[in-house]
Amino acid sequence: MNKRPHEVFVWPLCTRIIHWIIATSFFFSFLTSFQHALFRWHLSFGLIFGVVLLFRLIWGFVGPNYATFKTFKLSYQELQDYFVQKVQNRWRKIYAGHNAASSWFTLIVLGLGSLIVLSGLLLQGTQEASGIFSSLNVRYFGFSSSLLVSHEILSYVLFTWAIIHIIGVLIEQFYHKTNMVFAMLSGYKKAEGTDATVSIIRHLFSYAVIGLSLGMLYFVASSDETFFTKSRFEKRNFQAENSSFYEKCGKCHKIYPPFMLPYDSWVRLMDGLDNHFGEQITENNITKSEQMSIKAYLLSHCAETSTHKIAVKTLESLGDMRPISMSKVPYWREVHQSIEKRVFKSLHVKNASNCFACHPDFEYGIFENTRIHIPK
Ligand code: HEC
Ligand code: HEC
Structure with missing residues (x-):
């Protein structure tokens, strides 16, 4: 017996929350x-x-009635019948579980969604060198641009798909008057069928997943050092790598990591120390042999040798140009264009070259997308 006359309990609370x-x-x-x-x-x-999504996939095999894939209507004939009836009979009776359209809809969401998540994780690994697949960064950076394009296109397709779903539900609600909008809130649908029941084990399983996903939000959003956010690049000890570089080049500003600029930019910068951004650096400040050691060090650790995202993107965007300041790099300009000029001139930042104000630990060669902040 159904609990409410003329209505069927289709979506238990756990299913609704997951939805x-x-x-x-x-x-x-x-x-x-x-x-x-x-x-x-x-x-x-x-x-x-x-x-x-993973849960929904498993639920499709072990979940309660109406949620399992074996109740899905997937033949072409059923899909055609669904739309024919929809057009011909405004007051048609509807079936409690997934109709042909929503069966296909669900499968496509699961398929597209899984590809979006997978491409996102691979993109994070190859391009940002962080997260579960961070080890792929060194060998597979080259794939990151096609991963990005796929990740974006699939996301737009799924977004459009979700809008189609919302329009479909609104048509049910206001034209067919099947009260579809409230079905995913109350669990009850004006339809034919028997009430759904959920066993204790299934309840436990679904609430564990709900708890896990809320925990994930807190866990990932609160730290950079989790399994999902950790970078494969460790903090560098530039003092140990080259002490002259660390001490002499760190006198007036914090250390710019050598992978930031290409080979020829470092050559230009080191050959032009007598006019270094308006400063005259002479042998009295940095001796000839120190200069040679620093130059050799910079050249052997320049952008061309690195798979840091900044290094690869900077090189890609530069073409034949070899500037000695990041603010001349088209990639740099593009990513910072949304920041107002006055922010760069503010008290805590002073100028655009002060990367360290907004990118913490940049002087240790750390650049994390997860840690950008603009000082107030
Ligand atoms: C006498 C002070 C002084 C010393 C020493 C010095 N710099 Fe600079 N450097 C500056 C100034 C000033 C700027 C302009 C940006 C700013 O005001 O911070 C600058 C800018 C830079 C930039 C450009 C940053 C950007 O992308 O906008 C790089 C790279 C750089 N310095 C590298 C070095 C290296 C390598 C050494 C050591 C060989 C060094 N600097 C030593 C004063 C100095
Ligand atoms: C006023 C703060 C500020 C300063 C100074 C600054 N940045 Fe940024 N940077 C940002 C912000 C904010 C973003 C993110 C922009 C966005 O949302 O697209 C960003 C983005 C970036 C990105 C792109 C990240 C990505 O994943 O594509 C790079 C690379 C970068 N900054 C490097 C630098 C370097 C190198 C310097 C110094 C020469 C610098 N930034 C100076 C605030 C700053």
């Missing part, structure tokens, strides 16, 4: 993808999205 976590985690990861400074949030929401 909304799938929707909101995707939506927020989409929203936070437009700003580098929100990368850590993007990552947390993306990971949650991955966890709940």
Whole structure:
């Protein structure tokens, strides 16, 4: 016997919560993808999205009735019938579980979503050298641009797909009056079928996953050093690598890591110390032999030798140019164009060359997308 007459209990609370976590985690990861400074949030929401998709996949095999794939209507005939009836009969009776359209919809969300999460993790590994796949950075950086394009295209497709879903639900709600919007809130649908039941084990499993995804949000968003955010690049000890470089070049400003600029830029910079950004650096400041040692060190650790994202992107964007300041690098300009000029002139930043103000630990060769902050 159903609990309510003319209505069926289709979506138990755990299913509803998971549905909304799938929707909101995707939506927020989409929203936070437009700003580098929100990368850590993007990552947390993306990971949650991955966890709940995986759960939904497993749920499709072991879940309660209406949720399992074997109740899905997947033949072409059923899909055609669904739309024919929808058009011909406004007051048609609907089936409690997934109809042909929503069966296909769910499978496509699962497929697209999994590809988005996978491409995102691989992109993070190859390009940012962090996270689960950070070890892929050295050999597979070359794949990062195609991964980025796939990650973006798939996300836009899924976003459009979600909008189609929302329009479909609104048509059900207001045209067919099947109260579809509230079904995912109350669990009840005006339809034909028997109430769904969920065993204790399934309850435990689903609430464990819900707990895990909320924990993930806290865990990832709160630290850079988690399994999911950790970079494969360790803090560098430049003093041990080359003490003259560390001591002499660190006199007026913090140390710029050698992988930041290409070979020929360092040649230009080291050959032009007599006019170094308006400063005259002579042999009295840095002796000839120290200069030679620093130059050799910089050249052997320049951008061409590195798989840091800055190094590769800087080289890519420079073409034949070999500037000695990052603010002349097109890639640098592009990523900083949204920052207002007055921010760079502010008390805590002073000028655009002071990378260290907004990129903590840059002087130790650490550059983390997850840690960018603008000092107030
Ligand atoms: C006498 C002070 C002084 C010393 C010593 C010095 N610099 Fe600089 N350097 C500056 C100034 C001033 C700028 C301009 C940016 C600023 O105001 O911080 C600058 C800028 C730079 C930049 C450009 C940063 C950017 O992308 O905008 C690099 C790279 C650099 N220095 C490398 C070095 C290296 C390598 C050494 C050691 C050989 C060195 N500097 C020693 C004063 C100095
Ligand atoms: C006023 C603060 C500020 C200063 C100074 C600054 N940056 Fe940034 N940087 C940012 C912000 C904010 C972003 C993220 C922009 C966005 O959301 O797209 C960023 C992004 C970047 C990125 C791109 C990150 C990525 O994953 O693609 C690189 C590389 C970078 N900065 C390097 C530098 C270097 C090198 C310097 C010094 C020459 C520097 N920045 C100076 C604030 C700053």
